[in-house]
């Protein structure tokens with residue numbers, strides 16, 4: 266699969282006017298801008314972020330805390346609350362019907378129909394996405410009912426049991442009547458996945474779905490997600506800061522730093538041929554238990570404030586390789602091989 | 616006992632009462648034996664609720680054991696009270712997971728750091744000068760001294776927590792998930808700092824974490840806990856290369872590896888189910904309900920830790936026959 270980034274970008278411009286997506290693509294985010302208007306100042310949380318997702322593939326957004334992963338994916342269905350504002354870009358989405366829409370321009374009612382139905386979310390903390398007053402079965406019933414008015418309780422209950430079975434919850438007939446607090450953390454997260462699958466979404470956005478879980482449960486959940494994805498051919502956006510998880514499940518990776526995507530490529534390209542200094546340092550900061558490591562790399566300095574982001578490249582104040590230009594001009598995404606690009610001036614051909 | 620051994624724990628148990636019940640007990644730590652050599656790092660891994668934090672607190676006498684013995688430099692500190700206990704605490708310290716809650720938000724960094732110094736009546740000369748020298752050890756400066764914890768980043772806060780623990784120059788430190796709330800790049804800084812301090816002050820660590828990659832990197836010896844018990848203990852490299860206990864095998868196979876080829880080519884071993892409750896642990900081997908190799912004996916009799924190879928201990932009937 267060879268994709269020329271630069272060509273794609275210009276084609277994308279024409280495409281946008283016709284509201285059309287490339288072969289197999291179900292989502293294309295282009296030049297997304299999100300800002301938060303706080304007392305302390307304007308937080309430039311997401312600055313011109315672009316990426317795409319194909320049917321049946323898993324892309325991963327990685328980066329350290331506060332770099333904009335959650336805000337980016339919440340903006341896809343306009344789940345940004347005041348003082349936040351989406352200030353630019355487009356989010357093209359191919360609906361189940363085949364129609365392509367720009368989610369940022371869509372009327373709220375149609376958007377509501379898509380959210381939780383064609384696009385489903387799994388958030389980091391399962392407890393916050395479950396209402397303690399209702400059973401798991403009721404949650405599934407409500408999710409289905411929200412999108413098909415003539416849903417019958419008896420049928421949704423059957424569907425709920427079936428979904429719980431699919432996410433490997435033992436004795437689903439009993440568990441369907443459980444309240445969230447009657448389940449373990451791992452079971453709650455699996456229930457959240459079951460709920461998100463209620464309407465067979467085309468795009469699943471999983472925001473740190475395994476971060477608070479034990480590794481053995483994490484392995485169970487990731488394995489489960491892999492199987493469900495194969496069955497339903499969903500596109501998946503997996504947000505995580507765990508590079509081990511990325512290495513295991515992602516097809517393609519987008520590395521974010523301070524509100525921008527600094528590198529994109531296939532999982533092999535990112536791990537075996539990283540180009541951006543930030544990606545390189547990040548990969549050497551994680552201990553690989555299968556290797557003998559002398560010393561972990563630590564990135565000097567601290568993450569810049571998004572209220573006054575540094576001019577030029579946002580990583581430049583911490584970058585050991587920065588050249589003069591880096592602090593003046595923002596680097597564009599420069600392609601280094603098919604489907605692999607990094608926003609770094611060091612890659613510019615002289 | 617060999618002079619080489621700094622800490623030794625024997626048959627240590629801690630049962631907690633279950634609220635609203637007179638008979639039910641949580642067997643948080645249920646008969647644990649291990650020893651730590653001077654200058655070594657013992658890593659402790661295991662899933663949430665298996666008893667890691669309880670074990671760390673027991674060793675430091677922050678909570679009283681239900682039974683068992685703790686020898687520090689050959690002396691049984693389970694009996695320590697008053698002056699003796701105070702002296703023990705000067706030598707043995709703890710760093711907790713979350714620096715956001717372990718540092719008093721109403722105190723400046725300077726007063727947080729002076730607290731143990733004054734408590735142990737350590738003479739330091741000019742306090743500010745002393746503190747500035749100490750701050751340099753963890754990469755902080757005078758400008759941070761009069762700030763409050765909320766004015767520091769997560770990584771800086773954890774540096775303060777570490778400094779507070781080493782300021783009395785202890786011999787032994789329990790590090791309970793010291794980097795779990797930090798980003799990977801900050802984690803790398805803190806781990807390197809801990810290694811540097813260990814060399815500089817000949818510290819002995821007990822490093823608790825559910826992140827097995829981090830524990831492997833930090834420790835020479837590793838203990839795997841399951842439901843209040845150590846099921847396997849041995850040199851980290853060997854334990855990782857050739858795990859013996861079935862639970863250790865499953866646990867290590869679940870560890871994410873930041874390398875796509877290794878990660879995708881290894882055998883997928885997904886463990887079924889979740890750990891049972893420590894209130895009613897299963898009879899026999901606690902792992903038997905989830906173990907694919909369980910035999911009749913495993914269901915009836917509890918295995919004890921036996922040395923199957925030099926320095927490698929495992930509690931599993933599969934290894935007991937030979």
Ligand SMILES: Nc1ncnc2c1ncn2[C@@H]1O[C@H](COP(=O)(O)OP(=O)(O)OP(=O)(O)O)[C@@H](O)[C@H]1O
Pocket residue numbers: 301303308310328329330331332333334335336337347348349506571
């Ligand atoms: N409601 C808000 N008001 C002000 N700033 C906000 C708000 N929500 C998010 N931000 C800011 O936007 C930036 C991006 O936040 P986001 O939650 O997307 O980060 P993240 O990459 O998901 O981090 P984490 O790994 O911690 O979840 C951060 O700097 C954050 O402080």
Ligand SMILES: Nc1ncnc2c1ncn2[C@@H]1O[C@H](COP(=O)(O)OP(=O)(O)OP(=O)(O)O)[C@@H](O)[C@H]1O
Pocket residue numbers: 631632641642643661662663664665666667668669670825893
């Ligand atoms: N003060 C207490 N009273 C009652 N039960 C307790 C108390 N402290 C801990 N426990 C129980 O003891 C068991 C072991 O807890 P502990 O905190 O030691 O586990 P852990 O291995 O540190 O877990 P984690 O990885 O989640 O930190 C758990 O079942 C816990 O609920």
Ligand SMILES: [Mg+2]
Pocket residue numbers: 334335336472
């Ligand atoms: Mg987030």
Ligand SMILES: [Mg+2]
Pocket residue numbers: 667668669
């Ligand atoms: Mg703990």
